[in-house]
Amino acid sequence: MPDIWGIGAILSKLMLYVGIGGATGLLIIRVAFSDLVTPLGDKMRVQIALLAGLALAGSVLGYMLRGGALTGGADGMTDPEMLGLLWQTPVGDVLVYRVVGTVLIIAGVFMPLIGQWIALAGGMIALWSFAQIGHLPELEITGARLLLLLHLLGIAFWIGILGPLRALSRQPEYLSSAAMLGHRFGQAASVIVPALIVAGLLMAWMLLGDMRVLMTTGYGQTLLIKIALVGVVLTLATANKLRFVPAMQAGDDKAARHLARSIEIETAVILMVLVATATLTSVLTLPN
Amino acid sequence: MKMLTIVALISTLATSAFAHSSVDTTTPENGATVDEVPSEISFKFTDDIRLTKVSMIHQEAHTVTLDLGGQTSFGRVFALPFHSMGEGTYRIEWRGLGADGHAMQGEFTFTVD
Numbered sequence: 001m002p003d004i005w006g007i008g009a010i011l012s013k014l015m016l017y018v019g020i021g022g023a024t025g026l027l028i029i030r031v032a033f034s035d036l037v038t039p040l041g042d043k044m045r046v047q048i049a050l051l052a053g054l055a056l057a058g059s060v061l062g063y064m065l066r067g068g069a070l071t072g073g074a075d076g077m078t079d080p081e082m083l084g085l086l087w088q089t090p091v092g093d094v095l096v097y098r099v100v101g102t103v104l105i106i107a108g109v110f111m112p113l114i115g116q117w118i119a120l121a122g123g124m125i126a127l128w129s130f131a132q133i134g135h136l137p138e139l140e141i142t143g144a145r146l147l148l149l150l151h152l153l154g155i156a157f158w159i160g161i162l163g164p165l166r167a168l169s170r171q172p173e174y175l176s177s178a179a180m181l182g183h184r185f186g187q188a189a190s191v192i193v194p195a196l197i198v199a200g201l202l203m204a205w206m207l208l209g210d211m212r213v214l215m216t217t218g219y220g221q222t223l224l225i226k227i228a229l230v231g232v233v234l235t236l237a238t239a240n241k242l243r244f245v246p247a248m249q250a251g252d253d254k255a256a257r258h259l260a261r262s263i264e265i266e267t268a269v270i271l272m273v274l275v276a277t278a279t280l281t282s283v284l285t286l287p288n
Numbered sequence: 289m290k291m292l293t294i295v296a297l298i299s300t301l302a303t304s305a306f307a308h309s310s311v312d313t314t315t316p317e318n319g320a321t322v323d324e325v326p327s328e329i330s331f332k333f334t335d336d337i338r339l340t341k342v343s344m345i346h347q348e349a350h351t352v353t354l355d356l357g358g359q360t361s362f363g364r365v366f367a368l369p370f371h372s373m374g375e376g377t378y379r380i381e382w383r384g385l386g387a388d389g390h391a392m393q394g395e396f397t398f399t400v401d
Contacts, residue, residue, distance in 0.1 A: 070341065090388060138388060
């Protein structure tokens with residue numbers, strides 16, 4: 001059982017995943033499907049800023065919690081010596097990436113014209129921070145960081161579609177837009193999802209080496225839980241693509257309500273996947 | 289509620305793997321019984337670490353934070369002066385920062401009999 005600092009580390013990491021993944025995902029969706037999500041423009045802008053704010057808060061909180069973990073008391077969270085020590089390590093570098101990235105997102109999303117590209121650049125910087133420290137980057141395997149970044153971009157794209165697709169599906173007047181958004185996302189996902197699975201399995205192999213540890217170690221068992229949850233998400237996504245979206249394209253507004261409900265369940269399961277990931281990356285040691 | 293459930297589930301499954309600990313050897317050794325209270329305790333780690341806090345708990349009743357003194361840099365071997373509290377079981381809890389930024393922690397016990 002992790003101590004209070006471990007639990008805090010998991011929660012702050014979850015804030016980062018939801019914030020950075022959600023904000024960057026919405027930015028990607030806004031660029032990729034701008035013609036379909038126009039009715040949600042102002043709402044998406046506010047959501048992006050709020051998610052980036054959540055990530056910024058998670059970054060600072062996570063940094064302070066690491067200070068607390070060094071002394072085992074709340075005093076460490078504001079102890080200049082502990083925070084200064086952390087600053088000298090890659091943890092300090094990552095904080096800079098995340099602060100710069102999230103601030104660029106917040107500033108860019110409210111700027112006209114090139115603002116969305118500034119915000120997108122901020123999202124990329126924030127995502128890249130995850131490839132700077134952690135179990136995978138520390139393996140120093142060529143291409144591992146790039147593979148992780150591509151994996152994260154794919155996940156951000158997936159997370160980003162959830163809100164807009166649900167919002168459009170719940171409004172009968174946008175049924176055709178929702179159907180088209182679901183269809184075009186499904187087309188992109190048919191390429192991105194297999195790539196995500198391959199990248200995930202490749203990274204698991206890099207980290208574990210021997211698949212027998214999946215059953216015998218806490219890290220392996222948690223990874224198995226994550227894979228099982230991803231299986232649930234894939235099942236829901238398949239139902240959305242093959243059943244609800246085609247029905248919506250045929251004008252069935254009841255299917256749109258089913259899709260919105262399915263997305264809500266999918267979002268809850270994705271949150272569980274992110275909790276499992278935060279646990280893997282925050283408090284568990286690699287088996288080897 | 290779902291979030292709490294899964295955190296609890298993962299925590300239960302993964303109990304044995306928590307805490308990044310890379311201490312190689314300690315003096316006295318973990319679980320050792322010694323005749324006299326040592327004048328110092330030492331740690332040897334497998335990787336560079338900066339110790340940030342070391343506490344001594346005597347007989348699970350009295351806790352004293354040990355003075356880290358001049359231990360202000362990353363290293364693998366550390367020796368700290370130790371104060372006698374008489375016979376009994378001593379538990380040493382340590383916390384530190386790995387050069388890679390990982391917070392690390394661990395503990396060992398020994399008995400003076």
